[in-house]
Amino acid sequence: MDKKDMDRIAELLASLKSTEEAPQTEGESENSEQPLTPIGELEMLVQKLAGEVDILEEKRLIAVADSQNTVRRFQNEATSIKKYGGEKLASEIIGPIDTFRKVLATSPEDPQIKNYLIGFEMIINQIDQGLNQAGVAMIPTKIGDDFSPELHNAIEEVQTDSVAPGKICAIIANGYKLHDRVIKHATVKVAKA
Numbered sequence: 001m002d003k004k005d006m007d008r009i010a011e012l013l014a015s016l017k018s019t020e021e022a023p024q025t026e027g028e029s030e031n032s033e034q035p036l037t038p039i040g041e042l043e044m045l046v047q048k049l050a051g052e053v054d055i056l057e058e059k060r061l062i063a064v065a066d067s068q069n070t071v072r073r074f075q076n077e078a079t080s081i082k083k084y085g086g087e088k089l090a091s092e093i094i095g096p097i098d099t100f101r102k103v104l105a106t107s108p109e110d111p112q113i114k115n116y117l118i119g120f121e122m123i124i125n126q127i128d129q130g131l132n133q134a135g136v137a138m139i140p141t142k143i144g145d146d147f148s149p150e151l152h153n154a155i156e157e158v159q160t161d162s163v164a165p166g167k168i169c170a171i172i173a174n175g176y177k178l179h180d181r182v183i184k185h186a187t188v189k190v191a192k193a
Helices: 003-018 038-086 087-105 113-132
Strands: 138-141 152-158 166-171 175-178 181-184 186-191
Touching: 038 138, 087 113, 087 175, 087 181, 113 138, 152 166
Parallel strands: 152 186
Antiparallel strands: 138 175, 166 186, 175 181
8 A cells, every 4th residue: 555545544544534425415326426425435545455455465465475486496406516526536436446346356466466356455444334325336237137227237138047037147347326326337248138
């Protein structure tokens, strides 16, 4: 409500107090246009203001909803950043870790090299623990598992009788997840159908 409307309401109330409605004379018909009485003007002004209140209430509700959506979006984005912020680092470090694992899988004859490999294995275990605490985990893949394009990257179809068609017959490289997001697909070979 603006100052003009408030002044008009005050003026109409003052005129209501000072004058009473004049009785209708016999010559006047009810259908002829008459100037609005102060009560009629007040009723029109009240209807106008009620409409403005409805419009302002609708605008307020829209602004509150927009504000809540912005806060929710910000919270979701902050959660996502906390959860997946280490994805680039994890994807960069898992390659060298896999190379270490391949070296550890060898069995050299020299006892000194075996001692070094035992030390490297301890280091890899510590790195694995740190990655697990950060939410990075190896995708469990075994020979004979069903091929899943969401988890695996098939580089070749191989004719084999050791597993059923469509099953994984060889694991070339491990796959990794960061929480529930795949950051590196397991590289596999699949039995030909």
